[in-house]
Amino acid sequence: MDMYFGFVVLEGVLAVAIISINLLVCATVYLHKELRCITNYLIVCLAVADLGVGALAIPFSMVLSMEYVLCFYTCLFLTCFPLVTTQFSILLLLVIAINAHLKIKLPNR
DSSP states (O other), X not given: OHHHHHHXXXXXXXXXXXXXXXXXXXXXXXXXXXXXXXXXXXXXXXXXHHHHIIIIIHHHHHHHHTTOOOOHHHHHHHHHHHHHHHHHHHHHHHHHHHHHHHHHHOTTO
16 A cells, blocks of 8 residues: 555645636636636536546546456446546547637637
């Protein structure tokens, strides 16, 4: 267990940082009405997806890295959840990039 202590501490700090920063993004858009637009709603969706990564995917990855003996379906869930949440974050980044591209190409619409 000593060998995993540094890893667990660093991953815990990373998870707390991800959660706090993304909560700050969500609160900022919620509190300031002038920030409410489609692009910022997409950024809030990305922040919520990253909250899932910070709150669940990183702890699941920590459990998997400790090589515990788990039930097959538990292991499958713990393995697939980080993959799904990170893929969702990547797809939201793609949507934000497409939105920015369309704003540049079609500025008056």
